[in-house]
Amino acid sequence: MNRRFLRQALPFLTLAVVLAATFYVQPRTMSYFGLNLMLQYAVPIALATIAQMFVITVNDLDLSIGPFVGLVSCIGATLLFDNPALGVLALLAMIAAYGAVGALIHIRNLPSIVVTLGLSFVWLGIAVLILPSPGGKSPEWLKAIMNVHVPYAPFPIIAAIVIGVVVHLALMLSSYGVIARGAGGNPKALSRAGWSMLKTKVIMYMLAGFFGVLAGLALLGLTTSGDAHVADRYTLYSIAGVILGGGEFIGGRVSPLGAVVGALTLALAGSFLIFLKISPDWQIGAQGAILIIVLALRALVSYGEQKR
Amino acid sequence: MLKKTLACTIAIAALMAAGPAMADTKDKKIALSNNYAGNSWRQAMLKSWDKVTKQAVADGVVAAADPFTTSENQVTEQAAQIQNLILQGYNAIVVNAASPDALNGVIKQACDAGIVVVSFDGIVTEPCAWRIAVDFEKMGASEVEYLAKKMPEGGNLLEIRGLAGVFVDDAISKGINEEVKKNPQFKIVGSVHGDWAQEVAQKAVAGILPSLPEIKAVVTQGGDGYGAAQAFAAAGRPTPTIIMGNRQDELQWWKEQKDKNGYETMSVSIAPGVSTLAFWVAQQILDGKDVPKDLTVPFLRIDQDTLEQNLATTEKGGVANVEYSQADAQKVIAGK
Numbered sequence: 067m068n069r070r071f072l073r074q075a076l077p078f079l080t081l082a083v084v085l086a087a088t089f090y091v092q093p094r095t096m097s098y099f100g101l102n103l104m105l106q107y108a109v110p111i112a113l114a115t116i117a118q119m120f121v122i123t124v125n126d127l128d129l130s131i132g133p134f135v136g137l138v139s140c141i142g143a144t145l146l147f148d149n150p151a152l153g154v155l156a157l158l159a160m161i162a163a164y165g166a167v168g169a170l171i172h173i174r175n176l177p178s179i180v181v182t183l184g185l186s187f188v189w190l191g192i193a194v195l196i197l198p199s200p201g202g203k204s205p206e207w208l209k210a211i212m213n214v215h216v217p218y219a220p221f222p223i224i225a226a227i228v229i230g231v232v233v234h235l236a237l238m239l240s241s242y243g244v245i246a247r248g249a250g251g252n253p254k255a256l257s258r259a260g261w262s263m264l265k266t267k268v269i270m271y272m273l274a275g276f277f278g279v280l281a282g283l284a285l286l287g288l289t290t291s292g293d294a295h296v297a298d299r300y301t302l303y304s305i306a307g308v309i310l311g312g313g314e315f316i317g318g319r320v321s322p323l324g325a326v327v328g329a330l331t332l333a334l335a336g337s338f339l340i341f342l343k344i345s346p347d348w349q350i351g352a353q354g355a356i357l358i359i360v361l362a363l364r365a366l367v368s369y370g371e372q373k374r
Numbered sequence: 375m376l377k378k379t380l381a382c383t384i385a386i387a388a389l390m391a392a393g394p395a396m397a398d399t400k401d402k403k404i405a406l407s408n409n410y411a412g413n414s415w416r417q418a419m420l421k422s423w424d425k426v427t428k429q430a431v432a433d434g435v436v437a438a439a440d441p442f443t444t445s446e447n448q449v450t451e452q453a454a455q456i457q458n459l460i461l462q463g464y465n466a467i468v469v470n471a472a473s474p475d476a477l478n479g480v481i482k483q484a485c486d487a488g489i490v491v492v493s494f495d496g497i498v499t500e501p502c503a504w505r506i507a508v509d510f511e512k513m514g515a516s517e518v519e520y521l522a523k524k525m526p527e528g529g530n531l532l533e534i535r536g537l538a539g540v541f542v543d544d545a546i547s548k549g550i551n552e553e554v555k556k557n558p559q560f561k562i563v564g565s566v567h568g569d570w571a572q573e574v575a576q577k578a579v580a581g582i583l584p585s586l587p588e589i590k591a592v593v594t595q596g597g598d599g600y601g602a603a604q605a606f607a608a609a610g611r612p613t614p615t616i617i618m619g620n621r622q623d624e625l626q627w628w629k630e631q632k633d634k635n636g637y638e639t640m641s642v643s644i645a646p647g648v649s650t651l652a653f654w655v656a657q658q659i660l661d662g663k664d665v666p667k668d669l670t671v672p673f674l675r676i677d678q679d680t681l682e683q684n685l686a687t688t689e690k691g692g693v694a695n696v697e698y699s700q701a702d703a704q705k706v707i708a709g710k
Contacts, residue, residue: 094461103457103483107450200449200473209479289453290482291475296449333454340442340458349445 073367077311077324080360081331088334092341098220105222106212106288108333110135112226113281114300115307115329116233116322120274122308123237124267125250125317126171126178130186131278132301134160136294137193138282143202143292150205161275168271172264186301193294200293204286212287226326233322246270251318306357307332312364331356399660400434402465404653406441409452409472409496415693418646419470419495422697426650435700436657438464449473453480466490466656468649471498490659494652494671495644504659506652506669506706508644510542513673514549517593517617518557520640524615528559529590532582532614534568534575534602536595543567546595563587568598572623576601583609591615596643599624619643620674620694625685638678645674647697654703665707672706 088104089096095104114131121128138160146153167185171178214221237243248256249266257263285297309315310331311324335356339349406423410416420441427439442459444451449472457480459467467484471477471493478500484491485502494506521531533550536543547565554560564582568575575598583605592602596619606613613631618624618641631637648671659665674696676684688694698706 092458092461094463100461103461106457107454200475202475285450288479289449289476290479293449293473293476296473296476299448299450336451336454337458337461340455341462343440343442 069367073364074312074321074324076360076364076367077321077327077331080310080356081327081334084331084334084338084356088338088341091338095337095341102215102220102222104337105220105226105330105333107285108330109212109222109225110281110285110288110297111300111303111307111333112229112326112329113277113284114297114304115311115325116229117274117277117281118304119233119308119311119313119320119322119325120237120270120277121178122305122313122315123247123250123318123320124168124270125253125315126182127305127315128182128274129179129301130182130189131274131281131304132297132299133186133189133193133294134164134275134278135282135285135297135300137189137196138279139286139289139296140193140197140202140292140294142208142283142286143204144196147203147205157279160279161272164275164278165268165272168267169264171271172267190294197292197294200291202292204290204292208283208287209290212284226330230323230326233326237320237322247318247320249318251316303329303332306353310357310360399436399657401437402657402660403438403440403463404436404466404468404656404660405459405462405464406439406649406653407452407456407459407467407469407471408441408443409470410447411443412447414691415646418693418695419649422647422695423649423653426647426697427653430653430657436660439653444472447472449476453477456480456484460484460487460489464489466492466660468652468656469493469496469498469503470649471496474499490656492652492656492659494648501667504655504665504667504669506648506655506671508648508671508673510545511549511552513642513644514546514551514593514595515553516549516642516673516675517640518550518553518560520617521560521591521593521615522557524638525590526559528557529561530563530587531560532579532586532589532592532602533562533565534579534592534594534598535565536568536570536598538567543595550593562593563589568594568601570595570597570619572598572601572604572621574598574601576605579605580608583611588612589614591617593617594619597621597624599641600627603627613637615639617641618676620645620676620684620688622685622688622690622692622694625676625681625688625694629681629685632678632681640678641676641681641694642673643693644671645696646693647695651698651703651706654698654700655707657700658703658707663707666709669706 094100114135118128118131141156145156171181216224245261246266249263253263307328308325311321311328313320335353339352423441430436431439442455444455452472467489477498481491481498481500481503491503493503497505497507535547554562564586566578566582568578579602591614594617599616599618600623602616616639618628618639620641620643674694684694
């Protein structure tokens with residue numbers, strides 16, 4: 067048995083198991099309508115997970131992605147709705163801000179956890195300033211995109227596949243992707259080879275910002291109105307999604323397809339627990355348990371790998 | 375022959391006329407989607423739901439009435455929860471929402487799937503849903519109305535407000551202040567935030583008391599009357615008429631004063647049992663009744679003569695509660 071293959075297949079196996087269990091508990095979900103409904107909210111989570119993955123690739127951690135997504139949803143529901151040009155400008159500024167954060171972390175050699183934890187309050191503060199109480203309106207085109215009905219396969223599944231494949235091609239197969247991953251895995255070697263670590267970090271952070279913006283807009287298209295606190299849990303979800311999908315905290319070791327699958331698994335696990343009518347007090351614990359089981363399985367596989 | 379046919383026709387017509395009114399809901403399923411369970415009011419709300427709906431299911435009025443609570447007060451979590459409830463095939467979803475706007479997307483999906491959505495307490499703005507709202511302004515105004523009747527000569531008032539920045543606090547205070555404007559014999563000479571908690575209210579009132587003239591009455595928002603009474607007693611000042619907010623400690627104190635010196639006041643708040651009103655409204659809609667989209671919850675008022683009875687049924691540390699019946703819901707729907 068090829069251990070490496072097994073480890074890469076683990077996220078997909080986990081998703082299959084959770085999906086099968088959900089179908090078993092609630093057969094109604096096994097339909098176009100059911101899958102569409104159940105997986106809709108997984109799309110913004112998948113996008114946020116990809117954003118987190120870019121940061122984890124360069125061996126950092128982003129604790130601000132949840133409030134950032136919330137801020138994007140607030141900008142989308144106010145500026146982007148009232149004045150599209152200004153809204154787009156604001157969103158571009160947000161992406162640039164992410165790049166600046168990456169530069170700051172690299173140049174001053176600051177711990178990313180501390181910087182992004184501080185930023186999470188900044189994002190939340192700006193969001194509350196823009197939209198003091200929940201409200202605003204989603205632009206019509208966003209709603210239309212998120213509620214589009216594709217024949218044969220539900221939109222969330224297609225969206226997840228497209229996101230996963232595009233990012234996989236860019237990060238895992240392109241030559242610059244190799245450098246980006248190397249920047250996380252072995253930064254010294256890469257900078258000795260003449261690559262600018264600063265540039266790489268800024269690009270990766272900007273990509274994270276870009277996908278964070280996409281996540282916020284996707285979420286806004288679903289909720290149809292903004293709320294500063296709408297995505298507070300995304301920070302946790304995104305990190306868990308990357309890890310569930312086979313990523314590791316040592317930098318460079320990530321899997322975009324796995325991250326998307328991890329996000330879908332987390333979203334499905336939530337539904338599954340609701341279908342089982344598990345008390346809410348246990349739900350977070352149960353989600354954590356799924357994470358631990360998967361990590362334990364992975365450790366088991368890796369252990370065998372090393373032994374050989 | 376003709377006579378017989380005619381009689382038959384009439385009988386059938388009569389049956390058909392009676393049909394819609396008797397449309398029954400015994401195979402319908404209703405779910406409660408609740409966003410938060412972290413305080414005594416919400417706990418009482420869930421308990422009331424449990425009690426009333428279990429009986430309704432046992433009586434065969436509806437097939438199921440399951441409560442679902444999200445673990446954290448989070449919009450996305452509740453949205454996902456409601457989507458799952460749609461998939462589970464509930465006929466109606468009763469919602470206490472985490473956000474008035476941000477759930478509109480999923481609420482619309484539920485409506486499109488033919489599901490009746492009734493929101494209460496934390497209401498939603500999506501037009502396809504029903505709303506059972508609380509008229510907090512009227513609640514504030516009713517306090518001043520009571521005082522105007524009790525002390526026509528008027529006097530100085532102290533206002534205890536709730537948690538700053540929450541719309542409920544603004545609404546109640548607005549109602550109080552507007553009613554005071556209509557009754558110029560009253561004057562609000564001081565205002566503090568008691569955060570709907572006795573200890574906070576006590577501290578806040580104790581802090582402002584030395585700077586105040588004689589206070590005739592204290593207008594409150596609930597959960598703060600007992601603390602205010604303690605502050606007045608500690609400062610050695612005569613106890614004014616303090617409006618209470620249906621908390622057990624407040625009613626208990628009122629009862630003690632009443633027995634000692636005939637103290638008079640009134641108490642008003644929202645009964646957590648409003649969840650059961652929402653349940654019956656949902657049931658009535660499923661039954662095919664014509665129900666207006668916007669309904670108002672009556673608040674629960676306790677007066678001098680109903681004090682003992684309410685105190686006896688209120689748990690220690692709890693809130694006076696009332697569970698609604700089908701007949702109560704029909705009355706609210708009829709606008710009475």
